[in-house]
Amino acid sequence: MTRVVLGVSGGIAAYKACELLRLFTESGHDVTVVPTAAALEFVGAPTWAALSGKPVATDVWSDVHEVPHVRIGQEADLVVVAPATADLLAKATHGLADDLLTSTLLTARCPVVFAPAMHTEMWEHPATRANVSTLRDRGSLVIEPAEGRLTGKDTGKGRLPEPREVFELCREVLARGTTGAPDLTGRHVVVSAGGTREYLDPVRFLGNRSSGLQGYALARAAAARGAEVTLVAANTSLSDPAGVKVVRVETTAQLRQEVVSAAGSADAVVMAAAPADFRPVAPSGSKIKKPTDGSAPAIELTQNPDILHELSADRLRPGQVVVGFAAETGDATGSVLDLARAKLARKGCDLLVVNDVSGGAVFGSAENEAVVLAADGASVDVPRGSKAALAHVIWDEVTKRLPSR
């Protein structure tokens, strides 16, 4: 059974860690909760004990004969600290070990995930910035807090991401195991997801069936590998992946603007979105009325810019890896792979992820099957599997092509 240590430090978000604990235990993980003394001011030991089915200790003086300050960390497959306060991050950075959680962090040799939660000022303070940077350099995964309502009247960056999303990220880290060090730490990646809408009038639009699932899987996988992730999401209704900056858009023009703006500092851009290729030339400012004579209005369309082509041509940052997607069926002019090779050359990107949609669409499905074609001639067959698995193959191929640091 997978052994998880859930460290909880003393912030109000400790209550959300109860939900995280449930998600771990209900999916069969063996969880040892190690709260700090301050965490117990927010949520008491009986709650942690009841939800984990184990006794809970915070100091190093209980069950000393079992040497818990060393054993808990040594035996863990994953340590996740949620919430991680500014104080806890500082202690971890400096190797302090004055309680059971900080001692556990010193003895753990497994992946360690910190999910910080604090007020924006504390997160942005140079001391915290330096601590986070040191922890990341040492191989820990420190996820970016979410933006939104904080304790009291404040809003800003500093929220603990939704427990389900912290859980999903931890599952990805566990699946990669101890060999899967966060290889995208220090890299900024941009992922687009979903399908754009082009409005005919204030209530009607041209759209498509893209669910955004593959783009979200890519964003989640990149965050689990340590990347700073910007997810430009068009009309999706999925929850924000933990540690990911989500920018919401509707139209292809908005998608283009946000992707291009974020791409300026990106090491890689993955265009998993399905931008509408056409938009009405003159959208109506008011709702188009149904003609009484039974006719239908003609709608003149114009082409949208091809964002992938533009990114590939402009290369907004030297060495940037640009990835596109293609859904192909094959036709009289060529097989799926012939058409995909031609598209790869036409678009000018480095990698093209090709879905063969001849046998039915993959929209909304949790699974995907693909071939990743590279401009350098390589190709990787990805058998039918989860969108998360495909996402990791794509990041593996991206990582191989990033300039070394």
Ligand code: CTP
């Ligand atoms: N793309 C884009 N901007 C557009 C349209 C598509 O950046 N205006 C990107 C998509 O995000 C995807 C890739 O281009 O990465 C898909 O290419 P596209 O030519 O749209 O593929 P198909 O829809 O399969 O096109 P076609 O009908 O030409 O085969």
